[in-house]
Amino acid sequence: MEQYFVKETINSNKFQIVDPETIKHVAKVMRHKSGDVISLVDPTENLFMATIDSIDPDSKFIAVDVEKSTKNSTEMPIxxxxxxxxxxxxxxxxxxxxxxxxxxxxxxxxxxxxxxxxxxxxxxxxxxxxxxxxxxxxxxxxxxxxxxxxxxxxxxxxxxxxxxxxxxxxxxxxxxxxxxxxxxxxxxxxxxxxxxxxxxxxxxxxxxxxxxxxxxxxxxxxxxxxxxxxxxxxxxxxxxxxxxxxxxx
Amino acid sequence: MEQYFVKETINSNKFQIVDPETIKHVAKVMRHKSGDVISLVDPTENLFMATIDSIDPDSKFIAVDVEKSTKNSTEMPIxxxxxxxxxxxxxxxxxxxxxxxxxxxxxxxxxxxxxxxxxxxxxxxxxxxxxxxxxxxxxxxxxxxxxxxxxxxxxxxxxxxxxxxxxxxxxxxxxxxxxxxxxxxxxxxxxxxxxxxxxxxxxxxxxxxxxxxxxxxxxxxxxxxxxxxxxxxxxxxxxxxxxxxxxxx
Incomplete structure (x- = not known):
């Protein structure tokens, strides 16, 4: 499952991806549809499983339902x-x-x-x-x-x-x-x-x-x-x- | 000092490099002359300091005076x-x-x-x-x-x-x-x-x-x-x- 960084802190179970490059990659390159799941990492270094709810037809946003993951961090302890x-x-x-x-x-x-x-x-x-x-x-x-x-x-x-x-x-x-x-x-x-x-x-x-x-x-x-x-x-x-x-x- | 592998075991203080590719590299690419020192490693994994004695004008051989080095091996112990x-x-x-x-x-x-x-x-x-x-x-x-x-x-x-x-x-x-x-x-x-x-x-x-x-x-x-x-x-x-x-x- 591919992972994307988002610039905004995720603090609710609804989120909108607005970065044009990420939108392009998710919608055009990977051709994801509603119901597909991707990973998001926010600036607090938290990982979320994000289920795609809808992709804006004008590619202005992707609406996702997010759930925080309990997976251990992959960052080195030094x-x-x-x-x-x-x-x-x-x-x-x-x-x-x-x-x-x-x-x-x-x-x-x-x-x-x-x-x-x-x-x-x-x-x-x-x-x-x-x-x-x-x-x-x-x-x-x-x-x-x-x-x-x-x-x-x-x-x-x-x-x-x-x-x-x-x-x-x-x-x-x-x-x-x-x-x-x-x-x-x-x-x-x-x-x-x-x-x-x-x-x-x-x-x-x-x-x-x-x-x-x-x-x-x-x-x-x-x-x-x-x-x-x-x-x-x-x-x-x-x-x-x-x-x-x-x-x- | 650059190093070359030779295919022959070195067991005297005189040696002739005969590999055409090595000769080309030493004489043409690096433009070494008599008196220059290079390193040679033979099939017994020994390292030698080799002082160039003469370079055959037809590039058939390079005659060198060799001295075995006491440097530790660089090979992993596993x-x-x-x-x-x-x-x-x-x-x-x-x-x-x-x-x-x-x-x-x-x-x-x-x-x-x-x-x-x-x-x-x-x-x-x-x-x-x-x-x-x-x-x-x-x-x-x-x-x-x-x-x-x-x-x-x-x-x-x-x-x-x-x-x-x-x-x-x-x-x-x-x-x-x-x-x-x-x-x-x-x-x-x-x-x-x-x-x-x-x-x-x-x-x-x-x-x-x-x-x-x-x-x-x-x-x-x-x-x-x-x-x-x-x-x-x-x-x-x-x-x-x-x-x-x-x-x-």
Whole structure:
């Protein structure tokens, strides 16, 4: 059963869907009829089963009867921000889609020294709107209760505004054999929020790592293999899900 | 420093690279000269620092002086096979690349009931050769010590040939809140080998799950969000790396 986000809080058992894009998808793409059931998620992160009552012939609204679902939330019990160095269009779109599936709450793209590109100020709004749309669609498909926020910061320094309880930067870590990693040590403390920064394909510049370390971002390794820039955040999010959603007793 | 796999076992401090593709990459693409250092990995999974001595003007060989490296292996201490339902070309190429970066030893594609496509017998060899090439390149880039093997099986039933110590199938699991997941339970036993099967976008058919369960593939959930077919194997491999490479004391 497909899910749609609505912008209005649902607080009665009658509701009208008014977002033109959602109406189009429900009525034209999926060709739903009266009596069909869809899921709606409202800004309070509640999930509702919505039975279609009527579809306005002029496509101005869809009237539904709603019932609040008691299903557990699909949101991670930790507030996760991933911050990725800017990359090519298809890579950042891919990072946005996959990070949404994997439970990120906030996805930041930043300009770093060895980024292969940057965004000119006049395109930022349009680029972010496109990524936010990708995040929304992925959030609906993966049955999230929120749409992750996509943010752009043009200076690495501005990342400190988004500091969390645990602040990390993915970087080679010289772990001794058999030693527990700094990532595992950090997660064992079960922080309630975390941000992790990921460098570009060419890596962070040493002064960028110095800056982040001095701003209390701890360098953590993600295993012995070299991952591409877009793979590392997926690894990180998967590990968080495992630690917080599959192993906690 | 870039890494290349060689087919011959290196057992002296002199070696000749004879693979035409590697020669082309070293001499023409990277434009290496005498004195430059590259990494070589041989079939015994040993890593060598190789200093270029001479490049044959006819590109028949590159003579190198080699020194065995004492660096730790980058291979996971568990033998991991992922088995994915066949999908579109770009998705299976992507799965092959990312699974290699994330440490899989064996990547199987299989035809399942709701797969959106299958391979005709006459294209299997060509398709596998292409995927094997992607795996080789990704293995070199991520500094693996082996190239994962890419395999095609046209019947789900044939997956049982690849059974390991732990046999899993990714499937919705109705975990009670606060319960430790079956995946975590399985990994806590620290098996030495594991295979996990992943269904297509439309999921496994109930009789396919029944078959796998009866063949002792345990159904395991991968958290509360719905992941796309290509995302789930990445989640699984990341979790294995975390469990076996970052948290073992």
């Amino acid at each position: 507030d996760v921000t991933i911050a990725c160095s800017l990359s090519k269009k298809d890579k950042i779109e891919w990072i946005t889609q996959k990070s949404t599936e994997l439970g990120a709450k906030r996805i930041i793209f930043f300009d770093s020294r060895y980024s292969i590109m940057n965004w000119k100020p006049n395109v930022v709004e349009k680029k972010l709107a496109r990524l936010q749309e990708i995040a929304k669609n992925a959030a609906q498909q993966s049955k999230r209760r929120i749409i992750p926020e996509v943010i752009y910061v043009d200076k690495l320094k501005d990342l400190v505004q988004y500091k969390a309880e645990a602040n990390l930067v993915a970087y080679e870590e010289s772990a001794k054999q058999g030693e527990i990693s700094r990532l595992a040590q950090t997660l064992n403390e079960m922080p309630k929020s975390v941000i992790c920064a990921f460098g570009p394909e060419g890596g962070f510049a040493p002064e960028e790592i110095d800056f982040l370390n001095q701003a209390d971002f701890l360098s953590v390794g993600l295993g012995p293999r070299i991952m591409r820039a877009e793979t590392a955040p997926m690894y990180f999010l998967s590990v968080l899900s495992y630690k917080y959603e599959l192993t906690v007793k | 033998d991991v096979t992922i088995a994915c339902s066949l999908s579109k070309k770009d998705k299976i190429e992507w799965i092959t690349q990312k699974s290699t970066e994330l440490g899989a030893k064996r990547i199987i594609f299989f035809d399942s009931r709701y797969s959106i496509m299958n391979w005709k017998p006459n294209v299997v060899e060509k398709k596998l050769a292409r995927l094997q090439e992607i795996a080789k390149n990704a293995a070199q880039q991520s500094k693996r010590r082996i190239i994962p093997e890419v395999i095609y099986v046209d019947k789900l039933k044939d997956l049982v040939q690849y059974k390991a110590e732990a046999n899993l199938v990714a499937y919705e699991e109705s975990a009670k809140q606060g319960e430790i997941s079956r995946l975590a339970q399985t990994l806590n036993e620290m098996p030495k080998s594991v295979i996990c099967a992943f269904g297509p976008e439309g999921g496994f058919a109930p009789e396919e799950i029944d078959f796998l369960n009866q063949a002792d593939f345990l159904s395991v959930g991968l958290g509360p969000r719905i992941m796309r077919a290509e995302t789930a194997p990445m989640y699984f491999l990341s979790v294995l790396s975390y469990k076996y490479e970052l948290t073992v004391k």
